[in-house]
Amino acid sequence: MAEIGFYHLTRTSIDAAAPKLLGRILAGGGRAHVLCGTAERMEALDASLWLSTDPDWLPHGRSDTEHARHQPILLATGDVAPVNGARFLLLLDGASTMRASEYDRVLDLFDGNDEGATAAARARWASAKAAGHGLSYMKQGAKGWEKAG
Template identity: 30%
Template structure:
């Protein structure tokens, strides 16, 4: 992993802010694996990407639905990039060691998860091979804080 980006959604649910980043990834031609433990969370995230901006929807599908290799944004409970993704988005605020196998990892979290995510940030303090970034939502846009 070369880059680790932290995304604080604040009081907003991740499904309201994740589509902004996924839209940008698609515009760059990137494939992304979005991971969460809960199937219901994956369903909400998928629906949000299809419906957040009807003029600029984010095409996606769940790994469990088949055709995983064709999905530009693949939603899964496992850290397996069947779509060839180089980017992993951990959408539930939980770090997974498998994320280090991707070029870039995005960790989305809300206000309730701040303390546990701070511990993850500190885990990478001495890692010169990993560039860290921190973003927060302000007025509906992601703003880089660190």
């Protein structure tokens, strides 16, 4: 079973938080698969990763390209297989997967200022708990991520 971390965003947007988390994954030698809830989110994140200054280099590509398997960060919409060998999965904008057990760690980022997104995250938490995954909950605080409940 995967370890699933729920990341409750209260101070920054997904497009600001995801590059920092992805940078930490790459710095540790990992590869990431990012499932976006919409094509618009994927476009916005793609731009955000190219423009990121912290970290300043986040090599990535999209799952619909011929070089997808070579990408250290792979962006996708829909529940597709991690063709890049990723052990980390980021779920954005309510994206969900039936493949969580194919990863070591899943990070579910949600906008805590959106009541609908928070309610949907609670439902995903309940589903993941029922499936037997290990769960953790992180909330943005004044000094960064704080482990809660």
